[in-house]
Amino acid sequence: MEKTIPATSKALVVSVALIYFFLYLPIFVVILFSFNNANYPYVWSGFTLKWYQELWYSVEVWDALQNSLIIASSSVILSLTMGVLVVWYGSQSILSRFVGMFYGTLAAPEVVLAVGLLTLFATLTVELGFISLIAAHTLLGLGYVVPMVHAAFHGLNKSLAEASLDLGATRHQTFFKIILPLLRPTLFAAGLLVFIVSLDDFLISFFCSGSSAQTLPMYIFSMIRSGSTPVVNALSTIMLLVSSLFVLSFSFLHVRRLGWRL
Amino acid sequence: MNILIRMRKAFAQEMPFFMALPAFVWQMLFLYIPLICVVALSFLHINQQFSLSSLTLSNYGMLHNPLLWAVIGRSLLLAFCAACTCALFAYPVAYYIALHTNRFKNICIFFLILPFWTNMLVQVYAWFFVLEKNGLINTLLLNMGFITEPIRFLNTAGAVYIVMVYCYLPFMAMPIYSILDRFDKRLIEASLDLGATPWRTFLHITLPLSYSGIRTGFFLVFVPAFGEFVIPVLMGGGKKMFVGSLISYYFLAALDTHRGAVFTVISALILLIVSLMLNKFLKWLINVFVGKGY
Numbered sequence: 165m166e167k168t169i170p171a172t173s174k175a176l177v178v179s180v181a182l183i184y185f186f187l188y189l190p191i192f193v194v195i196l197f198s199f200n201n202a203n204y205p206y207v208w209s210g211f212t213l214k215w216y217q218e219l220w221y222s223v224e225v226w227d228a229l230q231n232s233l234i235i236a237s238s239s240v241i242l243s244l245t246m247g248v249l250v251v252w253y254g255s256q257s258i259l260s261r262f263v264g265m266f267y268g269t270l271a272a273p274e275v276v277l278a279v280g281l282l283t284l285f286a287t288l289t290v291e292l293g294f295i296s297l298i299a300a301h302t303l304l305g306l307g308y309v310v311p312m313v314h315a316a317f318h319g320l321n322k323s324l325a326e327a328s329l330d331l332g333a334t335r336h337q338t339f340f341k342i343i344l345p346l347l348r349p350t351l352f353a354a355g356l357l358v359f360i361v362s363l364d365d366f367l368i369s370f371f372c373s374g375s376s377a378q379t380l381p382m383y384i385f386s387m388i389r390s391g392s393t394p395v396v397n398a399l400s401t402i403m404l405l406v407s408s409l410f411v412l413s414f415s416f417l418h419v420r421r422l423g424w425r426l
Numbered sequence: 427m428n429i430l431i432r433m434r435k436a437f438a439q440e441m442p443f444f445m446a447l448p449a450f451v452w453q454m455l456f457l458y459i460p461l462i463c464v465v466a467l468s469f470l471h472i473n474q475q476f477s478l479s480s481l482t483l484s485n486y487g488m489l490h491n492p493l494l495w496a497v498i499g500r501s502l503l504l505a506f507c508a509a510c511t512c513a514l515f516a517y518p519v520a521y522y523i524a525l526h527t528n529r530f531k532n533i534c535i536f537f538l539i540l541p542f543w544t545n546m547l548v549q550v551y552a553w554f555f556v557l558e559k560n561g562l563i564n565t566l567l568l569n570m571g572f573i574t575e576p577i578r579f580l581n582t583a584g585a586v587y588i589v590m591v592y593c594y595l596p597f598m599a600m601p602i603y604s605i606l607d608r609f610d611k612r613l614i615e616a617s618l619d620l621g622a623t624p625w626r627t628f629l630h631i632t633l634p635l636s637y638s639g640i641r642t643g644f645f646l647v648f649v650p651a652f653g654e655f656v657i658p659v660l661m662g663g664g665k666k667m668f669v670g671s672l673i674s675y676y677f678l679a680a681l682d683t684h685r686g687a688v689f690t691v692i693s694a695l696i697l698l699i700v701s702l703m704l705n706k707f708l709k710w711l712i713n714v715f716v717g718k719g720y
Binding site for chain 2: 179180184187193197247253271275286287306380381403414415
């Protein structure tokens with residue numbers, strides 16, 4: 165493919181390099197200043213790990229992390245279970261015509277979802293907290309799980325399920341013995357995506373969390389607003405590391421499924 | 427007894443329906459009913475007792491205020507510019523990864539989508555270090571002698587715009603990449619073999635074929651950018667209102683849910699209309715540029 169567009173190739177390489185530079189310059193600076201030995205974060209004055217130490221002993225971060233993890237894992241479990249049930253059982257009932265409903269979540273701006281949920285919880289006088297956040301994040305999760313699993317399900321060889329049903333297996337048996345194993349990579353990938361979406365979500369948490377359940381992004385937001393300290397840099401660096409682990413495992417799942425080489 | 431058995435049989439027959447039902451209920455309850463609630467709220471009469479009261483159009487009287495329209499217009503402009511810039515930046519990257527890399531493809535993709543998986547707040551926070559009064563750019567410019575005193579980047583519309591482009595770039599790059607990666611590269615070779623210049627090949631073969639990726643990416647950027655809350659609040663200092671920040675102001679700070687509901691409904695409607703129009707416009711644009719054959 166080297167000869168595809170020879171004349172512009174050099175300009176292309178330069179512009180791509182510049183865009184990657186644009187993408188990684190701020191991230192690099194954040195990581196650099198997380199090791200900076202000064203309260204005032206914009207001048208370099210020596211290497212230190214004390215901000216990581218401070219982060220480790222901060223009670224609020226651990227609380228926020230715990231809340232975030234509880235909410236993220238509950239919404240992953242809920243949305244995966246409901247999503248896979250919709251795809252398999254829904255395909256055999258009248259509900260299959262309404263699967264389009266699940267594509268609506270991603271089409272609306274997040275702030276509209278947040279306002280809607282807040283209005284609903286206020287109308288039903290549900291106390292804002294874990295319950296409302298899990299409900300909201302599960303909704304977000306369904307918006308990713310159902311389209312992904314639906315696409316994967318329709319990419320499967322139909323005759324496998326038909327053969328299983330023909331040979332006398334019940335729907336449940338077919339689901340557990342045929343469909344679920346075949347969908348496993350997609351389910352892992354979707355679960356990972358929902359987990360990270362839930363961990364990342366700020367706006368809906370900001371609207372629907374009340375005072376009891378502060379999540380990690382909300383904690384970061386309040387830290388940034390009250391003036392940056394290198395502790396936020398340390399936290400950012402760790403979050404970058406964690407998300408690169410997530411991307412690696414996600415792309416590994418996808419790569420294997422699509423038959424690429426890594 | 428008989429009835430019970432019949433009911434059980436009926437249930438067994440309709441079992442798929444009941445197994446699929448929870449997700450539908452969830453989706454209805456937490457997406458569609460809330461949206462209806464917001465619309466309903468915008469038509470309710472405001473009264474002091476917070477009891478249910480009569481329907482009214484009086485909440486919509488606030489639309490006479492030109493400031494609201496300025497906010498909506500500003501957000502539309504920002505979202506449109508951000509989406510166009512993202513397309514301009516993301517296309518070369520996606521093109522390069524899809525057509526010009528072999529060994530480093532996966533690494534390039536990894537570094538492209540890593541920011542997407544990273545918390546957006548972290549990305550916004552990172553820009554403070556670049557744009558601050560004594561941040562990276564100002565330090566560089568000062569040291570090189572281009573300026574004598576620091577330029578104020580933070581709390582300007584420009585900062586909001588740059589960070590928005592930065593945060594939404596992966597949303598644009600991934601759809602374009604996935605289209606370019608799949609399409610038949612022999613078409614390019616055929617065009618070049620038959621004597622078309624590289625630019626002509628690009629304009630008449632590659633660009634039209636990747637159009638659907640650009641369109642998907644455009645709306646993946648445009649829609650969330652329109653309602654964005656975090657970036658305007660942190661980067662714009664909350665001085666210039668955008669749709670996201672004004673909605674949250676109504677609901678969380680002013681506690682004026684009726685006006686907030688009106689504003690939400692109106693901006694969502696406008697977003698819908700503008701999106702449909704832009705969709706038509708993009709189609710027209712590609713037709714004009716590429717001419718017949720698409």
